[in-house]
Amino acid sequence: MVPAPDLKKAFYTGAAKDEIxxxxxxxxxxxxxxxxxxxxxxxEGRIAAGDASGNVITLKLAAAETTKTITYLVDRKWNSxxxxxxxxxVAALTFFEVPVETVAR
Numbered sequence: 001m002v003p004a005p006d007l008k009k010a011f012y013t014g015a016a017k018d019e020i021x022x023x024x025x026x027x028x029x030x031x032x033x034x035x036x037x038x039x040x041x042x043x044e045g046r047i048a049a050g051d052a053s054g055n056v057i058t059l060k061l062a063a064a065e066t067t068k069t070i071t072y073l074v075d076r077k078w079n080s081x082x083x084x085x086x087x088x089x090v091a092a093l094t095f096f097e098v099p100v101e102t103v104a105r
Contacts, residue, residue, distance in 0.1 A: 022059065029084075
């Protein structure tokens with residue numbers, strides 16, 4: 001069985017707090033259409049762009065944030081055309097209000 005990608009942690013990439021890194025348990029793929037599927041402290045439209053490199057997706061924020069949580073997918077906006085996938089072709093597990101750490105641990 002091929003496993004679905006699972007988020008391990010979320011953290012700011014630096015003191016400017018204008019990027020959030022999402023570390024998964026396997027290599028990931030990214031599409032710019034995914035930006036609308038992420039919610040910072042429950043609010044949409046705050047992700048400007050993203051990029052995948054190995055197990056990490058880096059989200060470029062529209063502006064510096066003091067976000068405490070990140071959510072991927074909410075039922076009212078779910079769309080099969082904008083799902084996050086691992087490089088293995090399996091859709092990632094959703095996550096809800098995962099704490100965004102100030103520094104990577």
